[in-house]
Amino acid sequence: MADQASLNFFQEYWIDAWQRSILTLDILRERGNTFVERAAENAPHVLGFAFEVVLDGRTLPRPVNYVLVSIVPPEGAIVDPAKPPFVIVDPRAGHGPGIGGMKQESEIGVALAAGHACYFVGFLSKPMPEQTIADVCVAEAAFLEAVAARHPDAEGKPVVIGNCQAGWQLMMTAAIRPDLFGPILLAGSPLSYWAGVRGRNPMRYLGGTLGGTWLTALSGDLGHGTFDGANLVANFESLNPANTYWEKPYNLYARADTEGARFLDFETWWGSPVTLNAVEMQWIADNLFVGNKLTRGEIRTPDGTRVDLRSIRSPIIVLCSWGDNITPPQQALGWVTDLYDHEEQIVANGQTIVYTLHQTIGHLGIFVSSKVATKEHAEFASCMEMIDLLPPGLYEAVITEIDETTANPGLIHGKHLFRLEARTLDDIRALGANSEEDDRRFAAAARVSEINTGLYRTFAQPVVRAMASETSAKMLRETHPHRMRFAAFSDRNPFMASVKPLAEAVRAGRKPVSPDNPLHTMEKVASTWISTCWETYRLTRDAMTEAMFLGTYGSPALQAMVGLAAETTAPAKHGTDPAQDAIAANWRAHLEKMFEVGGLVEAVIRSIMHVRLPQRTVDERGFSVLQAVRRMQPANRRLSFDELKTLFRDQYLLLHLDEERAVRAIPFLLPDDPDQRARGWQVVEEVLGASGDLSAEGRERLAHLQQLFAAARPSR
Known part of the structure; x- marks a missing residue:
């Protein structure tokens, strides 16, 4: 047996x-x-969504093999014309296009689910003769112009997602044409190529070990x-x-x-x-x-324009992972410390940078994995308008699951709470540097x-x-x-018959x-x-x-x-740029005249920011209340998104420039009508209360502001 x-x-x-x-x-x-x-095939792809060609790059004055297509929303998807469109750009790093939308749970899928019109930039298998990187930048700018023209009612410029190689290409285009871009999301995109840590990032040595290019x-x-x-x-x-x-x-x-x-x-x-x-x-x-010339400002276009990443005016969102051995966090984020010596310089330059660190996912998983799509990409898609309103500075996006201790879960989109926490450049340096x-x-x-x-x-x-x-x-x-x-x-192999x-x-x-x-x-x-x-x-x-x-x-x-x-x-x-320094100086001169300029809306936004500053964090719940209040306003009196964005930026910069003076000026912004001041104060309390308990210092600031709102308006 x-x-x-x-x-x-x-x-x-x-x-x-x-x-x-x-x-x-x-x-x-x-x-x-x-x-x-x-x-x-001429254009093999793995895109899992139906699409319509919008603009063929081969028809441009400087032909390229890139193509802009519009994603046809699947049955049941509702696109909100007021929301900015999404443009996903796939990497041309050896592989064909379509990986950003290969399946329903993808960057395209979550953008459509959040109510955004969606576009995709792919490419043919062979380049056009004499095509250059500069030509591709010009084509991407033309694509964004075409997308914006198709959405005149959208509140905000197109949101652009660059996967891997497409990320640095988009950053170059945004530095040359900053007027075209809304928020830019870089998924596994290398920008600082020498960065890394010993013993973990060997790919950066490849050029040197081969004797160069x-x-x-x-x-x-x-x-x-x-x-x-x-x-x-x-x-x-x-x-x-x-x-x-x-x-x-x-x-x-x-x-x-x-x-x-x-x-x-x-x-x-x-x-x-x-x-x-x-x-x-x-x-x-x-x-x-x-x-490694991009972050040092040593790249110029054929017409002599310097590619300066500090010229980008849109929020820049970096999604990277410790499990990525192709674009480690140091290469995805090292450009920040290459450009700036202190986070105060980021604020002075008016740039908003958000990053999030995944713990385990590999390089391809950053823009392919269903788990990343349904968590990180979905949260960014649903909170992109909130990010677009962020004042200048460096932030980390922290995404946590909702539990029984989460306050006001009804104000949260989906199963995760999206929170932004202020960071310093030391947090970036702590990731590892040369x-x-x-x-x-x-x-x-x-x-x-x-x-x-x-x-x-x-x-x-x-x-x-x-x-x-x-x-x-x-x-x-x-x-x-x-x-x-x-x-x-x-x-074709007869042995396989x-x-x-x-x-x-x-x-x-x-x-x-x-x-x-x-x-x-x-x-x-x-x-x-x-x-x-x-x-x-x-x-x-x-x-x-x-x-x-x-x-x-x-x-x-x-x-x-x-x-x-x-x-x-x-x-x-990165060398100093007189043009950038002049812009910063002009902004400071402009802000000096703005402390007592404005009305109730400015007073409310300034008050909310003043209370939240000590906690150095903001989440989607307060933004949800603020958006609800904005939608309640009559359409003819409602601030446009661009006006609201300018308002948020200016009020934050005033607090950043001289917080004490900015708070002292709040009574001069309030109307004489007590009922209007009371309604404004109600908005302050609702927005601040949405995120749960305040810190002790926050409660003290709130009590002080309540006295300012209740007192009679002083004479100037």
């Missing part, structure tokens, strides 16, 4: 293993067929003026070899009965690499990946890159370009390992192994061991890469050879 039992579990496991192998091959066959079909130039030349996005995909995959080479394929094999649909959905997007013009990719590598010595190392790597690229262009580029042709470039792309592993399992009928027979007679089968247990243990080996390899490789980078580019001799003298300090941060 014991021998029979041993034979049974042995036979059961190997039958199951054979069947899973056939099912896995069949799923890979489907993936390969999808890859072949999509490779023949000369390999990018070589790839573009071998591609006959075209850079293959599959190379970028390969870089992403190399960051986590355990997942790439074992965990993802094993997970498919282990769950071959149920994993197929999810696997194919993702691989449809992952397996459709697009191309860029070689000049586009070279610009990105030189100015961003290695040069030392001056490390910044010098990256600066040395950038200099070496310039030298090597110059040498390549002088001596090798003419030869490579003479040898390369469109035929050879096409062959290189088709034989790229990323494409080959997809195409090899398609029906028997897989489909075999898989149908397996599904008809499927015999899954029992969970307690000892061989099945040994399989899972072996899988864990293999993953551990790959992870050990990654840690060793990353440690060696970091040590080589730090040792090589930390050499005083090398730094001196590339022009970084020993006595010089670390590379300079």
Whole structure:
């Protein structure tokens, strides 16, 4: 009997293993067929919503391969014409478009659910000839102009979401054309490329360890003026070899009965690499990946305009995660400390910056995960108008679940409370930052890159370009390992002909192994061991890469050879801009005259802000009350959204400039009519009471303000 039992579990496991192998091959066959079909398409995408083309970038004066489409609201969705439209821009970082709206629970889905009209910016698989990054910025500006023209009744400018690479592209456009943008949400977008912490962010060393961007130039030349996005995909995959080479394929094999649909959905997007013009990719590598010039203000448009991120007037929202190994929080937020030395400078510049930190989600999950979409993205979508009214400063968005202790839950949208807490630049620095010595190392790597690229262009580029042709470039792309592993399992491979009928027979007679089968247990243990080996390899490789980078580019001799003298300090941060300084000075002069200018509305807003200042936090409940009060006003007397935004900003800046003087001036803003003052005070109490108990200092301030509202208006 014991021998029979041993034979049974042995036979059961190997039958199951054979069947899973056939099912896995069949799923890979489907993936390969999808890859072949999509490779023949001009605009392959994974967008899960119906859409209508609004503006084709190929028709612009400077043609680009980008396209603006309008998302058709699904049945049951109600779009509020007064709400600003959302524009989602997907990353062109090697993959095709559509990931921001691949499923219902996505950035597009939550925007539609919140009542916003929605647009999507995608791109074709091939760039237009001579297309540049500057041309894409011009196209994005044209897209936003078209969106705004379609929504004349919207209260506020379009809200723009940039995923990964699209984030820095949008920030450049917003710096050049700040008048077009409403709030800008950056999801997993790198802006400060040298930033990171030792031992955790090895990708930032890649440019230095390869000797700079000369390999990018070589790839573009071998591609006959075209850079293959599959190379970028390969870089992403190399960051986590355990997942790439074992965990993802094993997970498919282990769950071959149920994993197929999810696997194919993702691989449809992952397996459709697009191309860029070689000049586009070279610009990105030189100015961003290695040069890190964006936050230092060293990038200029073809007409000489300086790209200064401090020129952006819209709220900037940064969504990043500790689990992101491609865009770690330091790279997503380091630009703030690159631009400013103190949070007071953010306020003086009139810029509003909001960030939130997820604890675990990976890079793609920031704009793909359903959990992130239904929590972070949904909360941002529902509270975007509140963010747009925020006064200048640095804030962290804290999203918590509602429980029995939450006051006034009826004023909260959804299942989470959205709260904004004031932060300082020290909070950003605490996430981790380079030392001056490390910044010098990256600066040395950038200099070496310039030298090597110059040498390549002088001596090798003419030869490579003479040898390369469109035929050879096409062959290189088709034989790229990323494409080959997809195409090899398609029906074009004659060895795959028997897989489909075999898989149908397996599904008809499927015999899954029992969970307690000892061989099945040994399989899972072996899988864990293999993953551990790959992870050990990654840690060793990353440690060696970091040590080589730090040792090589930390050499005083090398730094001196590339022009970084020993006595010089670390590379300079963003330089001062006389235009920005003049704007700040004009605002201060303007505010000096505004302390006693205004009426009851100004007095109410100033009072609410004065009471809340010590707590350094605001949440959606008070905003909900304020919006309800605003909607109760007759349409002909109601402040427009832009007027309300200006009012909030001015009142906050007055308090920031001289809080005592601003409070003393409140009685001069109040009307003589006691009934009007009483109604104004009622609004103050309702808004402040919506968020629960005030602090002791807040209650003292509230009592003082009550006396000011009750007293007779003083003479000037």
